[in-house]
Amino acid sequence: MKRPTIADIARRAGVSKGAVSYALNGQRGVSEATRRRILAIADEIGWNPHSAARALSGAAADTIGLALRRPARVLGFEPFYMELISGVEAELSDRAYALMLQIVADADAEVDVYRRWWGERRVDGVLICDLRVSDPRIPVVTDLHLPAVVVGGPEGVGDVPHVWNDDAAALIETVEYLAALGHRRIARVAGLPDLWHTRVRAGAFKEACGRLGVKWSQTIGTDYSGEEGAQATRRLLSGETRPTAVIYDNDVMAVAGLGVAQEMGLTVPGDLSIVAFDDSPLCRLVHPSLTALARDIPAYGALAARQLLAAIGGQSVGSVQDATARLVPRASTAKPRPVD
Amino acid sequence: MKRPTIADIARRAGVSKGAVSYALNGQRGVSEATRRRILAIADEIGWNPHSAARALSGAAADTIGLALRRPARVLGFEPFYMELISGVEAELSDRAYALMLQIVADADAEVDVYRRWWGERRVDGVLICDLRVSDPRIPVVTDLHLPAVVVGGPEGVGDVPHVWNDDAAALIETVEYLAALGHRRIARVAGLPDLWHTRVRAGAFKEACGRLGVKWSQTIGTDYSGEEGAQATRRLLSGETRPTAVIYDNDVMAVAGLGVAQEMGLTVPGDLSIVAFDDSPLCRLVHPSLTALARDIPAYGALAARQLLAAIGGQSVGSVQDATARLVPRASTAKPRPVD
DNA sequence: CTGAAAGCGCTTACAG
DNA sequence: CTGAAAGCGCTTACAG
Numbered sequence: 001m002k003r004p005t006i007a008d009i010a011r012r013a014g015v016s017k018g019a020v021s022y023a024l025n026g027q028r029g030v031s032e033a034t035r036r037r038i039l040a041i042a043d044e045i046g047w048n049p050h051s052a053a054r055a056l057s058g059a060a061a062d063t064i065g066l067a068l069r070r071p072a073r074v075l076g077f078e079p080f081y082m083e084l085i086s087g088v089e090a091e092l093s094d095r096a097y098a099l100m101l102q103i104v105a106d107a108d109a110e111v112d113v114y115r116r117w118w119g120e121r122r123v124d125g126v127l128i129c130d131l132r133v134s135d136p137r138i139p140v141v142t143d144l145h146l147p148a149v150v151v152g153g154p155e156g157v158g159d160v161p162h163v164w165n166d167d168a169a170a171l172i173e174t175v176e177y178l179a180a181l182g183h184r185r186i187a188r189v190a191g192l193p194d195l196w197h198t199r200v201r202a203g204a205f206k207e208a209c210g211r212l213g214v215k216w217s218q219t220i221g222t223d224y225s226g227e228e229g230a231q232a233t234r235r236l237l238s239g240e241t242r243p244t245a246v247i248y249d250n251d252v253m254a255v256a257g258l259g260v261a262q263e264m265g266l267t268v269p270g271d272l273s274i275v276a277f278d279d280s281p282l283c284r285l286v287h288p289s290l291t292a293l294a295r296d297i298p299a300y301g302a303l304a305a306r307q308l309l310a311a312i313g314g315q316s317v318g319s320v321q322d323a324t325a326r327l328v329p330r331a332s333t334a335k336p337r338p339v340d
Numbered sequence: 341m342k343r344p345t346i347a348d349i350a351r352r353a354g355v356s357k358g359a360v361s362y363a364l365n366g367q368r369g370v371s372e373a374t375r376r377r378i379l380a381i382a383d384e385i386g387w388n389p390h391s392a393a394r395a396l397s398g399a400a401a402d403t404i405g406l407a408l409r410r411p412a413r414v415l416g417f418e419p420f421y422m423e424l425i426s427g428v429e430a431e432l433s434d435r436a437y438a439l440m441l442q443i444v445a446d447a448d449a450e451v452d453v454y455r456r457w458w459g460e461r462r463v464d465g466v467l468i469c470d471l472r473v474s475d476p477r478i479p480v481v482t483d484l485h486l487p488a489v490v491v492g493g494p495e496g497v498g499d500v501p502h503v504w505n506d507d508a509a510a511l512i513e514t515v516e517y518l519a520a521l522g523h524r525r526i527a528r529v530a531g532l533p534d535l536w537h538t539r540v541r542a543g544a545f546k547e548a549c550g551r552l553g554v555k556w557s558q559t560i561g562t563d564y565s566g567e568e569g570a571q572a573t574r575r576l577l578s579g580e581t582r583p584t585a586v587i588y589d590n591d592v593m594a595v596a597g598l599g600v601a602q603e604m605g606l607t608v609p610g611d612l613s614i615v616a617f618d619d620s621p622l623c624r625l626v627h628p629s630l631t632a633l634a635r636d637i638p639a640y641g642a643l644a645a646r647q648l649l650a651a652i653g654g655q656s657v658g659s660v661q662d663a664t665a666r667l668v669p670r671a672s673t674a675k676p677r678p679v680d
Numbered sequence: 681c682t683g684a685a686a687g688c689g690c691t692t693a694c695a696g
Numbered sequence: 697c698t699g700a701a702a703g704c705g706c707t708t709a710c711a712g
Contacts, residue, residue, distance in 0.1 A: 003459070005689055016699045021691060031697065048459025052395030053689035056704045063440075076423035076638070077621050083416035089443040098462070100403075101441045103429040119343070119388025122438070226621045255625045262627045281417050281566045285595045286626060287602045298416070345705055356683045361707060371681065393705035396688045683712080688705105696699080 004045045012041050024049070055121055063098040064088075064308055065123035067110045069130065074225050075103065077252060079280035080297060081129075084151070087301025088127065095309065107132075111140050118146045125312045127151055127304055128160070131196045149308040149317070151300070152197050161311065162319040163304040167197050168204035170293050170325035171247070174275050175208035177327060178245045182335045183273065185216040187243035189232045189253050193221040201249065201277075216241055222253065229253025233260040237272070244336035245273035251282050254290055258332070269334035279328060288331035295325045344385045352381050364389070395461055403438040404428075404648055405463035407450045409470065414565050415443065417592060419620035420637060421469075424491070427641025428467065435649065447472075451480050458486045465652045467491055467644055468500070471536040489648040489657070491640070492537050501651065502659040503644040507537050508544035510633050510665035511587070514615050515548035517667060518585045522675045523613065525556040527583035529572045529593050533561040541589065541617075556581055562593065569593025573600040577612070584676035585613035591622050594630055598672065609674035619668060628671035635665045 006020040013020065015034060022029040023038035030038070055061060066088070068081060075081055085099070092099055100123055104110045114137065117123045125147030128137055138158035141148040153164030178186055188205050191198045202219060209217040220235065222228035229248060236243055237260065248254035254276030261272050268274055268288055276283055279292035300322050310317045346360040353360065355374060362369040363378040370378070381387075395401060406428070408421060415421055425439070432439055440463055444450045454477065457463045465487030468477055478498035481488040493504030518526055528545055531538045542559060549557040560575065562568035569588060576583055577600065588594035594616030601612050608614055608628055616623055619634035640662050650657045 003689095007689080017690080018692075018700080019698060022698095025691085027692095029697065034697085046459075048456065050396070050689050051460035051462055052392040053704090054691080055392030056390070056396050056689080056706085057691040058704070059691080075426055076419045078422075079416045082418075082422055085441070086415055086443055089441075093442065093444070096456075099441045101425070101429075101439045102433065103426055104433070116388065116436075119386075120391035122391050226625050230625075252621075252625075255622075259625050259627050259629075281592075282595075282622075285566050285570075285592075285599050287599050343705095347705080357706080358684080358708075359682060362682095365707085367708095369681065374681090390705050393688090394707080396690085396705080397707040398688070399707080681712105683710105685710085686708090688707085691704085692702090694699105694701085696697105 003050075004042075004047045005050070006047070008045060009038060009041050009047060012045070013038050060124045060312070061122055062096060063100050063123045064092065064305070064312075065100045065102070065114070065117045065126040066129070067102045067104050067113045067126070069104045069106065069110050071223070071225075074223060077226065078224060078250065079252075079282070080250070080278060083280070083297040084129075084301040084304075087298030087303075088305040089301075090298065091302045091305035091309070097309070107136050111136060114140060114146060115144065118144050125149070125308045127308060130192075131162075132194050133196055133199060135196075147308065147311040149304050149311060151304045152195075153200060161307060161317045163300065163307055163322060164319065165295065165300070165322040166324045167200050170277075170327070171201045171204040172208045173327050174247055174293065175205065175212060175214065177329070178247075178273065178275070178333070179208075179212040179214060181245075181273070181333065183245040184214055184336075185241060185243045185245070186214050187217065187236050187246045188219040189229055189236075189246060189248045189257065190219050190221050191224045191249040198249065205247075216243070218243065222249075224250050224253065226252045226256035230256040230260050233257035234264075237261065237264055237266065243272070245275070245333070247275045247277070249277050251276040251278045251280050251290065251292060254292075255282055255286050258286055258288075258290065269332050270337060273333040273336070275327075275333060277325070283330070291330045291333040292328050293325035294328045296323065299323075343390075344382075344387045345390070346387070348385060349378060349381050349387060352385070353378050400464045400652070401462055402436060403440050403463045404432065404645070404652075405440045405442070405454070405457045405466040406469070407442045407444050407453045407466070409444050409446065409450050411563070411565075414563060417566065418564060418590065419592075419622070420590070420618060423620070423637040424469075424641040424644075427638030427643075428645040430638065431642045431645035431649070437649070447476050451476060454480060454486060455484065458484050465489070465648050467648055470532075471502075472534050473536060473539060475536075487648065487651040489644050489651060491644045492535075493540060501647060501657045503640065503647055503662060504659065505635065505640070505662040506664045507540050510617075510667070511541045511544040512548045513667050514587055514633065515545065515552060515554065517669070518587075518613065518615070518673070519548075519552040519554060521585075521613070521673065523585040524554055524676075525581060525583045525585070526554050527557065527576045527586045528559040529569055529576075529586060529588045529597065530559050530561050531564045531589040538589065545587075556583070558583065562589075564590050564593065566592045566596035569596040570600050573597035574604075577601065577604055577606065583612070585615070585673070587615045587617070589617050591616040591618045591620050591630065591632060594632075595622055595626050598626055598628075598630065609672050610677060613673040613676070615667075615673060617665070623670070631670045631673040632668050633665035634668045636663065639663075
């Protein structure tokens, strides 16, 4: 009952281990007839390559790594990651690549995971999510020569290739849309302030508000959880000056904000317009349905995976831009009440 | 710039490779002073164990596998899996175990993944989710002698240890609660019919309805997606006899059902009471908030991981029962209108 | 406590 | 086209 090895196949086939190896790997060096015979025997005795032995001979791990640094509470509920992962998986499984997943507590832990994975040759490359300002992971993967692709912008930070999309454009389009409806008091419930894309969105928000004559604007940072989204909404709606529209950095917070507005007796969109960044089914499930910035996140993940695979394959890959989020107007946005 | 090996350490330390190995692994066979010197050198030159080399010498992969067979559309939005994974991770990361994740299309693909992972010694064991009636995975892992733990009941199917909770009791409690409120027409929007726990819940539902004098009951099967949950709700509410209460097999469908009820002009809970199985933040975010069957899913995942690790460690682990879901009454359930 | 050596299962130059 | 052999980096009996 020991696991069969190429030596077993070689013995049965009456050839050398080398020949078996060539046959199994589709290399030249064996006749077609021999190859077929070897393949049949391998199949018959249930041979599987021992990945460790292959790896020791310099083969790749055929695995990519993904370390996620978010509290479980947020991860479980944030559709973004699972959608991203399913897109990544779609790309990997075609090539029989595996995904190594690890949830980490902080930046140090994440960097340690990279060092270990790469040091132990458990992965061939990693996907880096949630890029931060002065992100410590960038110099580490560069030092290590660990193939990596950053999921998320902005372009041109460090030497690591990015897959990004134009969050600034999406946010500007949203502010333009709200301003065109007549909104002049717009708030933003933002994600983690030290994430790069939060900063990008903040800059775009400020620029658009200034340009379009939005007299009053405010931004509150959160951890992306529904709880903090609700809390931020409560603060905004209890303030002296109240926004007539709020843009949320994810749909979970937008749904939470909708609940808060309704609980405070405001009608949406009559008293308050709501826009969500990201458009999971959540946005269509609530009532009123939410206007949202839709992106194809699985496609985004698939693109990132393809780029990483190319980098692992030794190609010099540059940064690529994915499609900009599309504003999908639904029932949660309208002209503000003419009380202004 | 080659990666350092124990041979490099041995040379520097002036000892044999064997001694280095013993020192690095905390085995007896080297003096304390030598061990310390070796450790210092290893640290200094940035040595990392090559996992493949260790694996080839019979070491464990220190990795467990999880293959998930659900469409991406459902996975991305179903909080259950990410919560489960975060619980599993919490248990694994303490022991420096990794998680290998793969999303598969069908049962054959999943079984193939197990064979390959185990054949290639990429994992030390697997977690099996979504047990089905006559599940083909059970005989395969048994044949393979692949350590495995089934996440989800029922107890005693096959020889593989389970981690389960009493869905029947939870469902019965729910029906009792609704019946006590006065409901006599109760529907169930169920998950995939060939999952074991769907069957368990169906049996419990039938039993409880019969026992408690629920005159009318109906069950509609779905794929757990919000779309199918909405569709099932529409069918139920358009029927000749309309339920006064609906129990949903997950919270995503319950939220979708709430949306449908509101869109059809019914008030919740006045015209319709709603109960959700599983209680992600979703249930508290919508308005009215949903009565739900709450489970600690990360804890469930952690328990499963612990059992699997024990099984991998050679302990003979039996099945264990996790806490039964708790009924958390919120604003979506009330007495039915006295029109009956 | 330490050293020399075999072996894990594969790949791949190197000779024939 | 094929065989014999070295080597990947580690672990672990086996002698000293």
